[in-house]
Amino acid sequence: GAVVSQHPSWVICKSGTSVKIECRSLDFQATTMFWYRQFPKQSLMLMATSNEGSKATYEQGVEKDKFLINHASLTLSTLTVTSAHPEDSSFYICSARDFGQTGRNTEAFFGQGTRLTVV
Amino acid sequence: KNQVEQSPQSLIILEGKNCTLQCNYTVSPFSNLRWYKQDTGRGPVSLTIMTFSENTKSNGRYTATLDADTKQSSLHITASQLSDSASYICVASSGGYNKLIFGAGTRLAVHP
Numbered sequence: 001g002a003v004v005s006q007h008p009s010w011v012i013c014k015s016g017t018s019v020k021i022e023c024r025s026l027d028f029q030a031t032t033m034f035w036y037r038q039f040p041k042q043s044l045m046l047m048a049t050s051n052e053g054s055k056a057t058y059e060q061g062v063e064k065d066k067f068l069i070n071h072a073s074l075t076l077s078t079l080t081v082t083s084a085h086p087e088d089s090s091f092y093i094c095s096a097r098d099f100g101q102t103g104r105n106t107e108a109f110f111g112q113g114t115r116l117t118v119v
Numbered sequence: 120k121n122q123v124e125q126s127p128q129s130l131i132i133l134e135g136k137n138c139t140l141q142c143n144y145t146v147s148p149f150s151n152l153r154w155y156k157q158d159t160g161r162g163p164v165s166l167t168i169m170t171f172s173e174n175t176k177s178n179g180r181y182t183a184t185l186d187a188d189t190k191q192s193s194l195h196i197t198a199s200q201l202s203d204s205a206s207y208i209c210v211a212s213s214g215g216y217n218k219l220i221f222g223a224g225t226r227l228a229v230h231p
Contacts, residue, residue, distance in 0.1 A: 043221040
């Protein structure tokens, strides 16, 4: 089956620094990837839709200058949390869909998630 | 407003027992209904996907049902195992490929 790989699985950083999270589709080309944020005991909240070769589409209330998204290739999207603060501590998850294969195009594959702790 | 509501919020059962999780959705236009299993600290893993024309779909010990008229879905777990302890998330897909509406999940704990 399709695999979406996310790295790192956890990171601890100091307040004010930036952190980059990578999301890779391993066996298909993903023109679109999605970034979610999840707080403890809550559901996934869509932050932004990452489009290969163009600007990301951010959900209302998500600061695009705070959460930089780059989708430079068909298999890689990155989320950079800039000038991180403790309130940015959360579980970040990426997702991708394989629109290239009939029968699999409705499936959403999720990465393993990244636990960010800002101290 | 598109939304997905799940019940119960949490559930504890003994190993070997069955359980049923509920999901009500208000999504328009409706495309499909998904159930995911999310282990603590991990990303969600797909269990089933059903379109409006499908009433039931099984994946091993997991059986999902869908009533598109009442906009309700359920996930039945048979002969539970300790490894079934996780959050189960109901997700409704609206319109095109991009919009997934997530429920808050049901946290299931299976005890020996």
